[in-house]
Amino acid sequence: xxxxxxxxxxxxxxxxxxxxxxxxxxxxxxxxxxxxxxxxxxxxxxxxxxxxxxxxxxxxxxxxxxxxxxxxxxxxxxxxxxxxxxxxxxxxxxxxxxxxxxxxxxxxxxxxxxxxxxxxxxxxxxxxxxxxxxx
Numbered sequence: 001x002x003x004x005x006x007x008x009x010x011x012x013x014x015x016x017x018x019x020x021x022x023x024x025x026x027x028x029x030x031x032x033x034x035x036x037x038x039x040x041x042x043x044x045x046x047x048x049x050x051x052x053x054x055x056x057x058x059x060x061x062x063x064x065x066x067x068x069x070x071x072x073x074x075x076x077x078x079x080x081x082x083x084x085x086x087x088x089x090x091x092x093x094x095x096x097x098x099x100x101x102x103x104x105x106x107x108x109x110x111x112x113x114x115x116x117x118x119x120x121x122x123x124x125x126x127x128x129x130x131x132x133x134x135x
Contacts, residue, residue, distance in 0.1 A: 016112070
């Protein structure tokens, strides 16, 4: 039991896009992954899918104000690698959706953010969980 408790103490949640209704593209606030190790789990939770499409992906950069590019290595929760040009969630249309993606911290640069494109209003959040190095 103590091993599990010690492992859980290292987990930290961070929001890449807090829950909000958005009707324009999201260019999220960057989060510093410098103090994290291992895999990062990213969760897309769409509460109100609206009447249009929603596409969400993860990008990274070496510096907070730098040039961002798509993270390109992603795994399914069962550990199988997903063929993808980008760490992106399946497109959401008119139904609610909860999706998970896992990428190794080493596949991203220091700063990560969520970006989206949409054709209308959607209420959603993008959250992540990772293990802190020094917790």
